[in-house]
Structure formats: C-alpha cells, structure tokens
Amino acid sequence: MATEVILPKVDMDMESGLVSAWHIAAGSPVSKGDALFDIETDKAAMEIEAPASGILAHIIAPEGTKVPVGNAVAWIYAEGEAIPEAAPGGGATEAPKAEPAPATAQAPGKCGTVASQPALTEAASRAEAPEALDEPRPRATPAARAAARQAGLDLARLVGSGPQGRIQSEDVAREIEARQRPAPAAPAAPEPAARRSDPEPLAAPAGWSERPGDLAVTRRKGQGSGTPIVLVHGFAADATGWAPLEKALGNAREIIRVDLACHGRSPLKKIENFAGLARLAVQAFDGLNLEAAHLVGHSLGGAIATTIADIRPRLIRSLGLIAPAGLGPEIDGDTLMGIARASRAESLAPWLKRLAADPDAISWDFAQAAMLSRMDEEMRAAQRDLAERLFPDGTQGFDLTGALGRVEAPLRVIWGRQDAILPWRHALRAPDHAGLHLLDKAGHIPHIERPEACAKVLRDLFGVAEAASRG
C-alpha cells in the first residue's frame, strides 16, 4: 500500500508551503523518520520526516514548488510493491495543485542533495502538476523578468509597485540594492556577528520587501493610497506574528512592520532600559519618512507605539493598542522568562498556552513552528537580558500612563478579557478620548485569537481618524 506524503500544516495560519529541498532522490529507499524534504513558510524552514519506510517515488512537488497544505508532494511504496507509472489518484485530473515557482533563490547547499534527481521524476512532475490557477505566476513586465533572471531573484518574493501589483524593473532594482547593502551591524554586543553572518539569512518573505535600516523593517504595498499602518510586535514575538491580523485588515493600505531590537530579523543590541529600546524604534520609524501613519502596537510594542506617538504626534493619525504594556505594574513575568528561556518546543508550548484564552488553540505544530523561529540561543539570551531590564522581578519597570495621556490622536485600546499576562484593567488608565474594546474569548494575543474583531476595531479607528484629519 503506497503512503501519500503530504505537505503538513506547521503553522496556525499556514495555507501553503514551499518545498525547498528533497533529501532523498526518487527511486531511493527511505526509512520512516528519515529527513525527507524541507519546507519553507513565511516564518521558518523546517525538515519533514518520512511518514513510512519504502521506496520514494512520484515526487510531484519538486524543489521550488509551492504546495497547499494537505496536498501530496510524493509517494512512498512498500519494499517490493509495484510502482505504477503515474502517481495514485488518477493522474492529471486529480493532480495536486502544485505550482512550480519560477527560478527560486534557494541556497545552493540545500538543494545539493537532489541536484541529480532522475529525469523521470521531472517528467512526472511536469505531467502531473499543472499550474494551479488560483496562484498564477507573478505579474511582471518583461524588463522586470529579465532583470530578475539575471540577478537570480525569485519574482514571487517581490512586491510590485505597478498597476495591479505588477512588478516593474525598478522593483527588481530596489530588491537587488536591498540585498547588496551590508547586513545590519550590531555595534554594541561582540557576539551577534556570528548570528548575522549566517550562511543563509532568511530572505524577506513572499510579498514583503525589506528596507534598509538599523532595525528590520518589512513593508507590503497596499492596493489603495490610504495612510499606511505601522505594526510593532510584543516581547519575544516578531513581525510574522501579525499575519492573521494583516489578513483580516486586507491589502487596501500599505502595511509596515518593525522588528524590535533583539527580535525577529533585527540585530541583537545591548539594551539598557525601555528608553533605549524605544529610541531604536523611533529611529526606525523616522527612517520610514512617512507623511502620516496609523500606529498599532501589541503588548511591549503597544508601549513602544505609545512612545512614538508621544514623540511624533504630528505624524500619527491614530493609535491602536492591543493589550499594551506600560499602564500598570502587574505582568506575568514567569511566562515572559519561560518563553525567553525555552530551548525546545516541549518547554515553550506550556508558556505559549498561557497567552491564549483557549490553551487548545496553541497546537503542538504551532509551538514547534514558534520554536523554529527561536532556535538562536544568542537571540534568546538577548531577550532574557531585555526582560530582566524591562520587567525586573516580574514587574513592569516603565510607566507610559503620562505619555498616553498626552496622545491627542484618535485612540483605541483592545484587550482580551481572558488576558493572563497583562490585566485588562490597566486599560482604565487610558485618557478620556480612548475607546476600549474588551474582546471575549481572547487572552493576551487577541490579534491572533480574534483577528477579525481586532481588524474591525482598527478599521473603524482609521476611518474616524482620517475623517477627523480631513475635517
């Protein structure tokens, strides 16, 4: 009996994954548990194990192929079992929706193992993996295609600035320039060099372009020309945590995400106190040269956003705070340190479950994927150090009540009623004109647990703010 090898869901909001490398060639024997292939999502690269022992055949998702979650990527036949010409499942008509991505910019090292795949495999994959209609190849001009081809760039990773998101040559030029700029330096700490000179730094995820600057900033152009949204994540999170909210907000506006220092793709820095962390974020915000922005922050990022709004009041059209820090002394310091300490999914998962109103929402896969983006011990150490400085003895060591009181822009505070990390009653310290939205069935991460509800509040806020600024 042939075993179907499917693309697993390793991420809560994952819809598809890129098969980035095969470790076993078609026709070769494989044992259950062997590393079979690698996938990449927006968040991480991950090794997938063989679900059965036998002979690997019918690789219908060759390297560089984007495959929807749950679709077959290959088959494993039991030793001695006859291998049919075509993959089971009726061939082309029921072929999985696998889309060969154009010339991907994969690391050569990763692809090495399968460079000599038998020709048969390729033929089979062509015959049985028709291009999925729902994910057409990127819209790009001939000039952009030629430039990308020459530079070895994957167009699927670019954001087009032309009509209907068409990628034009200038978009490719910008990407090439961004790649050529030196990796962000980490002036203070001696150790980060090792981390930032990884042989294969994660490229900006599909649909996001990267901007030069001290902190990692990623932005995605919107269809419309509305005021952009700037998102600031919380402690031990990173820009990818916004994915559910981004989806709920739609792509009408440009979205700009900042990775805080010692987080995500930003450099590791020696941070003395909250002001030091905020200063870097303000610099990153200034570097965006925006004429106006809607600022949204979660938890520690809420405190940072409040600081930016306080310092740059004329640029801020509205401030949206999701379970913001800095409005009271209480905080679940154990969870913060637990997350920052965890070196494997087993120790991370229990703490992550404390973030959500429904612990079951944090699946094992979710914890594993979260751990994959936290594999860097130096980053974890930097975050532990940061936690000790910002939240000494499990107490919020900074108070932004005064700063928030000075914010005159339209202001909404969103809090989960079941928040176990920061008590929602801190919201009562917001100024008169703040609107408060207490979401049921939400813990400390309402933007992940209830993204639609958060998006609705924020969209209302943006509308009110823009009407006010016009009036």
Next chain:
Amino acid sequence: MNAPTRNPEIQTRELSYAEAIREAMGMALARDERVILMGEDIGVYGGAFQVTGDLVERFGPDRVRDTPISELGGAGVAVGAALTGLRPIFEFQFSDFATLAMEQIVNQAAKMRYMLGGEASVPLVFRMPAGSGTGAAAQHSQSFEAWFGHVPGLKVLQPSTPEDAKGLLLAALEDPDPVVVFEHKLLYKLKGHVPDGWYTTPIGKAAVRREGRDLTIVASAIMVHRALAAAEKLAEEGIDVEVIDLRSVRPIDHETIIASVRKTGRLICVYEGVRTLGIGAEISAMIAESEAFDYLDAPILRLGGVEAPIPYNPELEKAAVPQAPDIEAAARKLARKEV
C-alpha cells in the same frame, strides 16, 4: 524641427510642405526628361491642393498632364508609362480615390518586377493627399498607409516636414520600384527649412525628432507634430519623451525603434489610420518579437483612429483621431506607471 542635425554649410530657405514638394518635382522635371507628372486638374488648375501650381507653365502640358476623371485609367497609363521607360509621378486628388485604382497599384505596379523575373520594373511615384482635419468627411479624409503597407512590392512613405517632403519625393523618384507617398493635407502649409538643391532622404529610415529617457512615441505624419507638442508639455512635468518620426511605413526602420525602446522600456504608437490592424499593431508586434522585448517595462499603447468613418461634424472629426492632449494623457499615464 530637425535643427540639430542640419549641416550649417547647406543653404536652406523657409518653404512650405507644398512648396517643397513642388520644388522637388520642378527639379526632377528639369533634370530628367523621362519625368512626367500625371493627375486630375494638376495642369492649369494647379492641383486639388495647389501642389503642382505653375509647373505646367514651366514644363508644358506634355510633361504635366491632366488626366480624365478615371483614377483606374490614369493609374493604368502611369504604370504602362513607367514600364516603358518614363518616370511618372501620379497625383491622386485625395488618397481615398486610390481605392478606384487598386487594381493598377496592387495587382500591376507592385507585382511586375516579381512576375517578370526582374526583367521589368515600374519606377512610379504615387502622390496621395491624405488624412483628416479639413472637414471633407468620410470619403475624403482617410489614412490608408497601412493598406498599402501590406503589399510587398510597394514602398510607402509619410513625410512630416517640408525637408522630408522634398527629400523623400526625390528618393522615391530615384527608386526603381513603385513608391506611394502620403502627404498629409494639414501639413501642406507647414513651413520649415528646406535645403537647396537635389538631396534625398533615405527610404526606410526613421528620424528621432526628440530624445528622451522615459518613454518612446513612434508617430507618423501630422502625429509627429502632435506628439512633439505633447512631449513639450510633459517636459514641464519632468517626463522626458523620445519622439520618433516613422517617415517610412514600408519598409519600417526596426533598428531605430528597437534602440529607443531598449533605452526607455515604454512605447506608444500614434497614427491616424484606424487603430485596429494598423501601423501600431505592426510596430508593437515587431517590438514584442525583437530583442527590445526584455526591456519593456509596461504594456505597449496604441493611439489610432476610431473604428468609424471620419465624421463631418468638426468636433467629432477631431475626436476621431488622436490629438495632442490625447497623446499627452496617454504618455503621462505610461510614464507615471499607471498603465
């Protein structure tokens, strides 16, 4: 126009487009006795648009021959005269009436050299007043360049300046095969510097009338002037337009257009003939097939005549073919990457 390329040692005078054509014909009549002019009312009347003017007085009715009101008959005689050793220049009153003479132009003049294995040739020039803008309505305002451009064996020219009107007509006369020259009626009064003496403008060679970085406009005849006017306006907005004067519809100067599109990555074709299956279609396809394809950074645009006969109403007549503001708007959109 064309000032930067003019050789200061060559004497020029200001002549109108019509005067430049007349000068060319007069020089040809004086220099080569095989040259004759034929056409309806080109003698005493001086031509429907007064292009032949006083030539009948200078060269006599034998060499400046009025023909009866039969385009087919007149064109047939001209083909026969060319086949038997003369160098006729045949004028149609309006290019629209050339439809009556298609048999002679397409089936006879264009085919003879091929069908007789190169034993014979038809050195004949057809002059065709063309285009809209004179209030002459549907049967007197058409632009048939693409029609004739579709016929192997013909060469098809569209001068846009007095200098080229003379130079291309003399080049057509020197050519051993039939050449159709479309003269835009609105250009007859256009003045410009015209060199003295005998000179030819090469057939099949476009002219870059304005250099620019941001996009290329390929235009012909009066559209060259409209494109230049649009380019001037756009320059104030910082949009740098290159304008190419096609000059020759058949053969088309691939090299110049390809080089320009490789530079700018954006192309608009502007022509007065009906947009569909027109000159712009040919240029667009030529670019798509060329090495310039990989340099295209936006779709190619075509501005051409509407899919209707030219109306009599003057406002509708203007609206039926590209005007400078139309070109300006299209180029602005293309330059701003809104296309």
